[in-house]
Amino acid sequence: MKGRVLIVAGSDSGGGAGIQADIKAVSALNGYAATAITALTAQNTTGVYGIYPVDPAFVAQQMRVVLEDIGADAIKVGMLASAAVIEAVAGEYEERAINIPLVVDPVMIAKGGHALLESEAELTLKKRLLPLADLVTPNVPEAEALADIEIRDLADMRRAAQLIRTFGPKAVLLKGGHMEGELVQDLLVTEDGEEVFESPRVHTPHTHGTGCTLASAIATGLAQGLGGRDAVARARAYLMQAILTAPGIGHGHGPLNHLHTVRPFP
Numbered sequence: 001m002k003g004r005v006l007i008v009a010g011s012d013s014g015g016g017a018g019i020q021a022d023i024k025a026v027s028a029l030n031g032y033a034a035t036a037i038t039a040l041t042a043q044n045t046t047g048v049y050g051i052y053p054v055d056p057a058f059v060a061q062q063m064r065v066v067l068e069d070i071g072a073d074a075i076k077v078g079m080l081a082s083a084a085v086i087e088a089v090a091g092e093y094e095e096r097a098i099n100i101p102l103v104v105d106p107v108m109i110a111k112g113g114h115a116l117l118e119s120e121a122e123l124t125l126k127k128r129l130l131p132l133a134d135l136v137t138p139n140v141p142e143a144e145a146l147a148d149i150e151i152r153d154l155a156d157m158r159r160a161a162q163l164i165r166t167f168g169p170k171a172v173l174l175k176g177g178h179m180e181g182e183l184v185q186d187l188l189v190t191e192d193g194e195e196v197f198e199s200p201r202v203h204t205p206h207t208h209g210t211g212c213t214l215a216s217a218i219a220t221g222l223a224q225g226l227g228g229r230d231a232v233a234r235a236r237a238y239l240m241q242a243i244l245t246a247p248g249i250g251h252g253h254g255p256l257n258h259l260h261t262v263r264p265f266p
Contacts, residue, residue, distance in 0.1 A: 003031035003223030006066055006097075007216060008059070008089055009078030009107075010039040010051075016255030017043075017209030018079060022216040024258035029238065031220040034070055036062035038089075039081045045208055045250025053081050056088035063092045072100050073223035076216050079107040083124040090128040101222040104133040104169070105215035108142050122146070131168030135228060137215045138164065140178035154185060154196070161189040171228055173218075177210070188232055195229060197236055206246035206254035213256060214239050 005026045012018035019035050026033035038059050042050035066072070075097060080086045093102065106125060122145060130136055130146075140151050147163040149156065154176075161172040171190040179185070186197045217238050221231025242256035249255065 001030055001032055003029075003220055003225075004034065004071055004073045005031050005216065005219050005223050006034045006036065006063065006070075006072040006075045007078070007219075008036045008038060008063060008075065008080075009105075009212065010041055010081065011037050012209070013040075013042055014044040014208075014250070014255070016045065016250075016253075017212045021209040021212045021256070021258060022076065022078065025213045025216040025238070025242075026220045028259050029217055029220040029224075029234075031223055032070075033216075034066045034072070036066065036089075038079055038085050044252070045254050046252035051081065053085070056082070056084040059085055060088040060092045063089070064096065067092075067096045072097065074101045074103065074219040076103045076105065076219035077129065078105045078212055078215065080121070080125070080129075083121040086121055086124045086129055090132060093132055098132075101134045101219070102132055103215050103219040103222065104129055104136045105211055106130075106136060106138050106142050106146065107211070108145060126167045130164070133169035134222070135171045135173060135218065136164060136169045137173045137175065137211065137218070139175045139211060143174050151179075153179075154187070157185070157187045158189070158194070161187055161194075165189060173232060175211070175214070177207075186232075186236065188229065190228065197232065199236065199240055202240075202243050204243065204246065205252070206248060206256065207243060208250075208253040208255050210239060210243070210256065213242060213258065 007022040023033040040052040143160045147160040161174045174187045176185040188195045217235030245257040245260045
């Protein structure tokens with residue numbers, strides 16, 4: 001086991017996304033997962049039916065006690081729900097973890113369309129958390145909200161990623177799964193340039209938790225000493241197999257197979 005990842009995110013009672021998906025992904029890639037839970041959700045494959053927020057001070061306390069004792073080699077941030085929680089997480093990171101790689105998955109909308117971030121919190125996300133991030137991993141709807149532009153093609157993706165980079169993150173991975181076409185293109189933009197990762201589209205309803213899973217897999221790679229590009233490439237390969245071998249459970253957007261057989265990882 002190599003690579004300690006502190007995950008700051010919400011719980012998914014259905015086990016397909018959120019903290020549950022994060023722990024599975026980190027463990028499958030031979031990392032160690034610790035958590036700070038930001039919210040409880042009542043959800044399954046058909047939707048989100050309730051959200052119970054965790055007090056921001058307690059979110060910060062969870063982070064603090066983990067960092068003081070276990071430590072972390074990377075931190076992954078997912079669902080934060082409110083401006084107050086974003087402020088608490090950013091403050092704790094600045095105080096105790098400023099040199100630890102930070103992956104921010106800007107969770108705004110659940111697969112079924114339920115809002116997971118208060119609208120007034122978007123500005124706080126841009127001002128307080130994105131400037132601290134080593135990598136931010138928006139999907140197309142999230143990138144459209146952050147960059148305030150419509151994304152229809154790869155050129156728009158490039159423009160949106162560059163706009164998001166102006167908020168301060170070192171790199172942006174804009175995921176193209178919501179775009180049309182038989183080829184899925186994910187765009188990685190860093191200070192050194194860009195790279196487009198391509199993979200065939202898998203026609204399946206079982207894609208619940210893909211964003212959470214990908215971000216946590218990337219964070220695990222960074223925690224294990226991989227460079228940003230290699231962490232993204234390995235995480236995408238892992239995610240593809242998790243989709244292809246999904247168990248096919250539930251009546252809606254089903255979960256992935258997070259614990260599919262993988263080759264030994266460092």
